[in-house]
Amino acid sequence: MFASIFTLTAISLDRCLSIWVVVWAQNKRTVCKARLICVGIWVTAAICSTPYATFRTVSGDNGTYYCGYSMTHEQEWSLHIFRFVMGFVIPFLVIVVSYVAIGIRAMRMQRTRRRRSRRIIFSIIFAFFICWLPFHVFNFIELKAVNNPDLRNIVRIMGPLTVSLAFLNSCLNPILYVFMCEKFTKKLRQSVCFVLESALAEDHVSFIFTHSMSSTFSRISRKSDAATTLEKINPAAFESCTESKVVITDKTLST
Template identity: 60%
Template sequence: MDSDNITASEPSRDDGIRSEVRTAYLVINCVISVVGMVGNGLVIYVTGFRMKRTVNSIWFLNLALADFLFTAFLIFYTIVVSQWPFGLFMCKLNAFVSVLNMFASVFLLMAISLDRCLCTCAVVWARNNRTVCKAQLVSVAIWLMAMVCSIPYATFRKPFGNERATYCVYSGDITQRLILLIFRFIMAFLFPFLVITASHVTIGVRTRRLQSARKQRSRRIIISVILAFFLCWLPFHVFLFLDFSTPGNPQLRDIVFTAGPLTVSLAFLNSCLNPILYVFMCDEFQKKLKQSIFLVFESALAEDRDTSQKSESAVPVQSSGTVTSRHN
């Protein structure tokens, strides 16, 4: 994710960030990073090694992989609030990988929503054409498209600073920056949000004839998915556009550099919510996860029992014959 100047400010601007906001930002980032990596790591393990290879497991595995890398690179955005000590290569690599995983995560959410919509509205077609091979091809296409969308954001990033500190900032002119802002807003928020909303609304309309319990659960999931995506990503894009207009407004600039980093954390929070909203509500996933946890504990306990048995059997026992031979 390219946060432009929201998380990497010039030295004179950095002095205006209140210490309590920075402390909260660091704590929130650490929590999001740990929870995101643990949650998505569990999804990667279960969908990649414990579940049967299906279309849904392909979606969830790729989404978890993107979200895992996304939250793992949050540590760099925690560091760049102060400065960037890693050089040109890591500056560009961090921008590329973060934006890549952002686009991949958003595109995969859109693909999952469309897939569920097709399964609900075109049951016969989905049964005949929805295959694991096609899901893998679509996943590869999504990663390739995310890579293409991410290249410009890495191209125009470079370290900039003076004797006091160095920052990984955007190096393009105003026109280039505005084009990339608009492109990211449309491709990473507006268009996916419209697709996700339309897909889940369609699912809700089609499932309104189902039993009340299942109907209420479906509604809760739909509302949670739409609200989570909207509330997590909208503030981030709004503050990017506010940051673009800060040079002529000192008061607005102070607001952006004070609250802007928190919107970055909020955007990363969506990658922690994805495993809960899209995977942990799946009965099959919960069953496989419980089985995996039980197997881990069972294996550990079994190993302890085997070790204790071996240690007991390894104790030498003196026979009467041995004692008699010594006296002779």
Template identity: 70%
Template sequence: MKKTVNTVWFLNLALADFLFTAFLVFSAVSLSQQQHWPFGEFMCKLNNFVSLVNMFASVFFLAAISLDRCVSIWVVVWAQNKRTVCKAQVISAAIWLAAAVCSTPYAYFRTVEVGKNQTNCWYPSTMTENQQWTLCIFRFVMGFLIPFLAIFFSHVAIWIRARRMQRMKKQRCHRIIFSIIFAFFICWLPFHVLGFIQ
């Protein structure tokens, strides 16, 4: 495929998902053995790190795609002249770096604990409740709230711009915008709610 700004976004989004699925085998083996973790502490930390990098990178790329579409619709001439593959690649590298930085505290705290003839990969019992809440709130704000607001307001801006179009196209645009916002909300909110419950 020809390299464009959109292909850069979607390639990176696909790469984030591929990394996650490549590491699913470790979680699957652990779950099949009633949470027993036979892979050691390094893989425990790495597995957790990769899964969270996937989460942060995915939502950051979805937000970037939404913002990019918004800019392309609102400032067409500027976007045609300034929206380059090179800039998209630099932004993608920054997103990966931000995702890695956001995921590091979770990998740092994740550890292997042995008890009752079983080894588990989880957060240690020595973690304070304050530390757990801090990690949970940070993950919710950075991994859901800020990206969701960016996606929501980008698509509201797109909808405002699209109102001038013909009625048929307008109805289709409304459905697409609603579907994108609803899909992001309904797919990610339960994950964060479960984190708060735990």
């Protein structure tokens, strides 16, 4: 969870800096630094996930195993608050501020490009908010449901849905961050059109070759059938025709 969210936060900051500080971004944004940032993101995510690995316990009963946390109720509240702040509040604020700054700079663009930029910015912010907020809200409801049977039933039903919704954000990210990019969609259309044109061209060439070969074989077959018929009807005429062809061929070779 933390690695995915921190990566989205870094992407939003990178886009904001590349638009507002153009010269600095062109000189300082390198592949090596991007790799270091990715390593830093994963190290930070591992550190943030350390409490969950520390307090995780596995208990078994009649061949059934359950995963839980060995901690007090106060520690659970502290852990959920930490995850909510580090995994939602701070990244969401950074993403909103970054894309609002990008939207302000996009006001200088043409009207069509401005509308497209607004739509992409709104989609990214809305997708992050609507996918991750229910997950964190139900984590707090789960803590309240310890002594409340009604809340436990709600958590039992809605809990898996909120987890699935949070995972859905990772499925939406390629669409929001890649497929909605104008250059990528243009290249994708060109590549798809090229593949279709190549496939149609190959089919057309194959059809022409097959048709020409079948026509050639049919002509040869008709000639052989005609020769066979002539031989059956008038053998003397067939032999004289064959001899004349041989004589013509000999004269041609002698000249």
